[in-house]
Amino acid sequence: MREWHPAVSALLLLALLFLSAFSTEPFVILCSLAGGLTFCAMTGGAKNQLKTTFFVVAVFTVTNPLFSHRGEQVLFYLNHNAVTLDAVLLGARIGGMLAASLCWFSAFGRVLDTERLVYLLGRAFPKTALLLSSALRMIPRASRRNTAVKEARAGADLGGEGALEKLRFGAGNLSVALGMTLESAIRSGNTMKARGFGLPGRTAYTLFRFAPRDGVLLGAVLLLTVLSAWGILREIPMLSICFGVLCALPSLGEGREKLRWRS
Amino acid sequence: MEILNIKRLSFTYSGAEAPVLKDVSFSLAPGSFTVLMGESGSGKSTLLRLIKKELSPRGKSEGEISLLGKPVSELTPRESAFAVGFVAQLPEEQIITDRVWHELAFTGESAGMEDALLRRRVGEMASYFGMGDWFRKETDTLSGGQKQLLTLASVLGTEPALLLLDEPTSRLDPVAEGEFLSLLERLNREMGITVLLATHDPTRVLGMADRLLYLEEGTLLYHGTPREVCARFAEEKLPVLPTVARVWHRLGKEGECPLTLREGRTMLADQTYRTPPVKELPRGETVLEAKALCFRFAREAAPLCDRLSFALHKGEHLAVAGGNGSGKTTLLRLLGGFLKPVSGKILLEGKPLQKYGGDLWRHRMAYLPQEPAALFGEETVGAEYLLYCKNKGIDPAVAKETAARLGIEHLWERHPLDLSGGELQLCALGRLLLQQPGILLLDEPTKGVDAFAVRRLEAILRELTAKGTAILTVTHDLEFAGRNAHTCALLFDGVLTEPRSAEEFFTQNRFYTTDLSRMTHGVCATEEVFYQSIE
Numbered sequence: 143m144r145e146w147h148p149a150v151s152a153l154l155l156l157a158l159l160f161l162s163a164f165s166t167e168p169f170v171i172l173c174s175l176a177g178g179l180t181f182c183a184m185t186g187g188a189k190n191q192l193k194t195t196f197f198v199v200a201v202f203t204v205t206n207p208l209f210s211h212r213g214e215q216v217l218f219y220l221n222h223n224a225v226t227l228d229a230v231l232l233g234a235r236i237g238g239m240l241a242a243s244l245c246w247f248s249a250f251g252r253v254l255d256t257e258r259l260v261y262l263l264g265r266a267f268p269k270t271a272l273l274l275s276s277a278l279r280m281i282p283r284a285s286r287r288n289t290a291v292k293e294a295r296a297g298a299d300l301g302g303e304g305a306l307e308k309l310r311f312g313a314g315n316l317s318v319a320l321g322m323t324l325e326s327a328i329r330s331g332n333t334m335k336a337r338g339f340g341l342p343g344r345t346a347y348t349l350f351r352f353a354p355r356d357g358v359l360l361g362a363v364l365l366l367t368v369l370s371a372w373g374i375l376r377e378i379p380m381l382s383i384c385f386g387v388l389c390a391l392p393s394l395g396e397g398r399e400k401l402r403w404r405s
Numbered sequence: 406m407e408i409l410n411i412k413r414l415s416f417t418y419s420g421a422e423a424p425v426l427k428d429v430s431f432s433l434a435p436g437s438f439t440v441l442m443g444e445s446g447s448g449k450s451t452l453l454r455l456i457k458k459e460l461s462p463r464g465k466s467e468g469e470i471s472l473l474g475k476p477v478s479e480l481t482p483r484e485s486a487f488a489v490g491f492v493a494q495l496p497e498e499q500i501i502t503d504r505v506w507h508e509l510a511f512t513g514e515s516a517g518m519e520d521a522l523l524r525r526r527v528g529e530m531a532s533y534f535g536m537g538d539w540f541r542k543e544t545d546t547l548s549g550g551q552k553q554l555l556t557l558a559s560v561l562g563t564e565p566a567l568l569l570l571d572e573p574t575s576r577l578d579p580v581a582e583g584e585f586l587s588l589l590e591r592l593n594r595e596m597g598i599t600v601l602l603a604t605h606d607p608t609r610v611l612g613m614a615d616r617l618l619y620l621e622e623g624t625l626l627y628h629g630t631p632r633e634v635c636a637r638f639a640e641e642k643l644p645v646l647p648t649v650a651r652v653w654h655r656l657g658k659e660g661e662c663p664l665t666l667r668e669g670r671t672m673l674a675d676q677t678y679r680t681p682p683v684k685e686l687p688r689g690e691t692v693l694e695a696k697a698l699c700f701r702f703a704r705e706a707a708p709l710c711d712r713l714s715f716a717l718h719k720g721e722h723l724a725v726a727g728g729n730g731s732g733k734t735t736l737l738r739l740l741g742g743f744l745k746p747v748s749g750k751i752l753l754e755g756k757p758l759q760k761y762g763g764d765l766w767r768h769r770m771a772y773l774p775q776e777p778a779a780l781f782g783e784e785t786v787g788a789e790y791l792l793y794c795k796n797k798g799i800d801p802a803v804a805k806e807t808a809a810r811l812g813i814e815h816l817w818e819r820h821p822l823d824l825s826g827g828e829l830q831l832c833a834l835g836r837l838l839l840q841q842p843g844i845l846l847l848d849e850p851t852k853g854v855d856a857f858a859v860r861r862l863e864a865i866l867r868e869l870t871a872k873g874t875a876i877l878t879v880t881h882d883l884e885f886a887g888r889n890a891h892t893c894a895l896l897f898d899g900v901l902t903e904p905r906s907a908e909e910f911f912t913q914n915r916f917y918t919t920d921l922s923r924m925t926h927g928v929c930a931t932e933e934v935f936y937q938s939i940e
Contacts, residue, residue: 297772338515
């Protein structure tokens with residue numbers, strides 16, 4: 143999927159995330175889980191994702207009957223409360239729904255790295271995207287600066303023994319690091335101004351280009367999303383099959399790329 | 406028509422009384438390469454910033470600056486932003502975005518370039534600067550030299566007529582500095598971009614420059630070709646001169662002043678030398694010792710220390726040289742107890758560090774980091790000194806005395822972040838001396854420090870070693886090491902070579918050595934020995 147245009151991958155994965163999050167239909171959940179787990183396995187995160195899935199499903203299957211006592215078929219009584227089969231099944235379904243959503247969420251994070259996210263954001267909100275881009279640059283710098291300040295001040299014998307001294311030392315470090323961060327932010331701002339930031343008519347350089355194939359994919363994803371949404375909401379089994387296809391799409395895309403690069 | 410014309414420029418910062426620039430006039434011909442020199446605080450940066458409107462400081466200015474025949478104040482924002490490219494000192498703070506490609510495109514994006522042109526320009530630049538391999542990298546993962554190249558490349562996107570560079574290489578190691586300057590020279594020669602470069606170390610740029618300007622306290626003191634100005638320097642400003650010219654001066658100034666090492670070699674071609682007396686090395690008791698230190702950041706990472714051992718003696722100044730990423734700073738952080746070695750021992754006065762209990766050994770081993778600003782938490786230098794005295798029960802008079810000894814009393818009331826590199830280095834050192842440390846660990850003490858401040862620092866360090874303080878310096882500045890260190894060692898591939906006397910180290914080295922050793926083909930390495938062996 144990394145060869146697709148980010149907009150297409152984002153749309154597909156968001157559609158899967160939302161559709162999975164709104165249906166407790168067993169067919170939908172199973173399709174979603176199967177598709178999601180396959181995709182995670184292909185991108186190298188199967189073990190963690192399987193663990194999460196089992197955990198979530200187990201927790202809801204066990205806890206739901208403790209709170210919900212409705213249903214016809216009583217399995218046994220716990221503290222004079224009925225534990226019903228319906229409640230157990232509903233719990234499993236809710237757990238499955240959540241696990242499937244989590245699965246797609248992790249897939250989204252795996253496919254859309256910061257570069258793709260900033261690009262997508264930049265199409266809609268150029269300034270926000272630039273802010274995000276420079277903020278992303280600030281984070282590693284800030285953490286390095288904190289270490290440098292701590293070591294410099296410890297090396298100058300400013301640290302001390304005892305809780306109060308340590309607290310004072312930490313607070314001092316924080317204030318120095320903050321001052322340095324502000325100072326550097328001002329300089330960065332000047333650099334931006336010096337390079338013509340803020341002049342009207344700014345354009346954007348992008349790494350991603352929309353290929354005809356992306357157009358076809360986008361059309362297919364849109365059509366399938368609308369049909370499956372309809373199918374799920376109106377409970378039309380025929381249309382639900384569309385959702386199955388949609389779930390298989392990421393794995394198919396990934397599989398195709400894998401095949402091509404196999405040898 | 407001149408690219409830049411400055412007429413009788415004076416400038417006073419708002420709130421200040423005295424002007425920082427006084428009656429400065431000069432002009433730059435198209436395609437020229439001009440070097441602007443001066444001590445920290447002489448007004449170099451202010452002058453450059455006044456030319457670039459977006460970066461101009463607030464204050465009152467008189468006289469006129471015209472760019473491409475138009476007064477700077479009348480330039481449209483677009484003209485001013487794109488006709489002048491500005492590269493400043495700190496590579497860290499001039500990079501705006503998180504990816505190399507985005508940084509390269511930034512200026513073009515601001516200019517509103519159409520997609521095809523922008524794409525071509527970015528591609529051109531990445532190829533010209535050899536950035537193909539790191540085009541998609543995160544800017545944070547680049548080395549300092551790469552960052553500075555990126556900054557230079559990214560201001561070129563909109564074809565500036567004039568490039569202003571404010572000490573662009575003062576934070577780089579010699580290899581990165583050479584790479585940056587040779588690219589700059591190429592840009593000047595091939596593309597005809599006019600260059601105005603401010604620096605306080607002219608050694609590597611004199612050969613490229615057409616003209617040299619020297620600012621002192623805001624006045625343009627000298628102005629001429631590098632040879633003319635260097636000949637004038639020899640009379641009044643000896644420390645500023647590169648070694649080649651200084652030797653020429655001391656030898657009696659025959660012929661033209663040499664500017665490059667090559668010319669220096671020619672000058673010394675017929676020189677005969679006699680063996681100078683051997684200087685005794687301080688070999689008192691061992692104060693700091695590393696025994697078979699091993700260190701790496703991760704299990705799979707390359708070792709930065711691989712059974713590294715050495716001993717530092719009382720009154721000894723040991724300089725550790727080594728390339729970028731060889732682990733020089735890491736070694737200091739290990740010795741300073743900030744990183745834990747994987748195995749091996751560090752003995753402070755014969756006792757392992759961890760046996761001292763907590764931080765009780767801290768005051769004995771002072772650490773001056775690369776960015777000394779990091780150790781100042783108070784509003785003024787004086788407050789920082791007094792705070793330490795109060796915490797440790799030291800008589801406040803000692804703080805004043807120390808400041809006087811270092812000649813920094815006039816900085817007592819200043820905010821640490823407002824100081825120049827050299828001033829900050831001295832103030833931080835003074836603060837560390839309040840600990841009365843037996844050992845000083847210095848990380849690149851001359852980085853970004855001008856020649857005069859370096860000499861002041863050197864005098865203090867020499868005084869300290871004479872009184873028995875042991876100093877361990879890691880540095881790229883081999884001239885500094887040659888002038889000051891008793892012993893030198895090379896750190897490479899996790900191993901520190903056995904420390905040898907500075908003279909032996911540099912005369913034997915071929916690549917990591919002083920200019921004088923290169924000029925004399927490895928006969929003499931330091932000026933002191935050189936003058937002794939020719940007279």
